[in-house]
Amino acid sequence: MDKTKKTSNTEYLILEAAKTIFTKKGLEGARMQEIADEAGINKALLHYYFRSKEKLFEQIFEKALREIFDTINASIHQEQDIYAFIAIFTKKYMHIIRENTFIPNFILNEINRNPERIHNLVRFIQLDKPAFMQMVEKNIQEGKMTRVAPEHLLIDLLGMSIFPIVARPLVHSYLFNEDEASYQRFLDERAAHIVSFFKIVLNPKSKENNHE
Amino acid sequence: MDKTKKTSNTEYLILEAAKTIFTKKGLEGARMQEIADEAGINKALLHYYFRSKEKLFEQIFEKALREIFDTINASIHQEQDIYAFIAIFTKKYMHIIRENTFIPNFILNEINRNPERIHNLVRFIQLDKPAFMQMVEKNIQEGKMTRVAPEHLLIDLLGMSIFPIVARPLVHSYLFNEDEASYQRFLDERAAHIVSFFKIVLNPKSKENNHE
């Protein structure tokens, strides 16, 4: 058995429960009692393991942020062709956030509530911006894609992927009349949709991209 | 003077203050005392006017949601040409959410915290989905745009516009190293970027859109 990850079962149960509750309710909205119930243990134990609500929260938050950035960076380092990058990134990224819808919700909620938290984290979790910039520039130079600001490209990619998930209740309700199957099918198609959009938009030969 | 909107000055002050505080802190995080201070009045008055924190919150939340959907619907009804629609919508929409960053943050936070709230509102605040569908279909029929699912198109549009604003602290910090001017310039460019993005992507003559 792996001795290194010998976190007690209780500790694990608490972390899972806390993730669930914090995601739904946020830091302030969550109740220690609720987390205890979810974990099937008792309130005092939470404090035994994590000392305070704040500490418990931070542990989870940090892990979530790390997970996101690791995924993004892995895709950047792995691929040098912009189209392959977009395909891999979108697929992996949408997969991870669909499996853990708590991550983007959580992050978006908390960075806005408590922006100072960002500054504590920014030091050791960094998006590899230079690598991304460099890849984009290289693809432009090689004539593989039209020139666009890498910042816009990145935000386009993130916004298109994340939005339908963080706005789930609205999309679910307004667009699909509470039909879960339709909503899931929509998400299934989405990665392919995004990839094909970028193929067109970045293609130097696309109409409107020819400025000569 | 307009007699119909004769809401007392105090009531107005409270609503503005509450909007500010709820936006920053959310329902649970906000303190009635803080709202009272912000409004320059006293705690008891909040209850005199709005009975409870919950009631005060709901009034503001509902108004925010209405504002967003009104903007979307107005653009839909106003324009029948898809490109004109996108141009107008993006400009108006980005403007309204930049002036009131509280709206998208607020909505995204709260719909995830308390999805039941949505169901009470969905009855009388509605996106005019049929009108949007119809406009898209018409533009496809007339050969003005390539065929895409209207649902994806709408989410693309919303995601690209909203994301950089709801993720402000992250974008601001990671992408622009806390430089406010760069961030604002980025948002200034963004509407134009989005419009040109869709011009290319939807153009039936763009490379990859020619399936014949």
Added chain:
DNA sequence: GTCTATAACCGGATAGAC
């Protein structure tokens, strides 16, 4: 309508037995 004072409640944290 607006204030001060206070009641009533809730929830995070701790003490201490097992």
Added chain:
DNA sequence: GTCTATCCGGTTATAGAC
């Protein structure tokens, strides 16, 4: 390590004077 019981601070909400 885990539990029960309890404390204590903070926050919503109300009573009642002006």
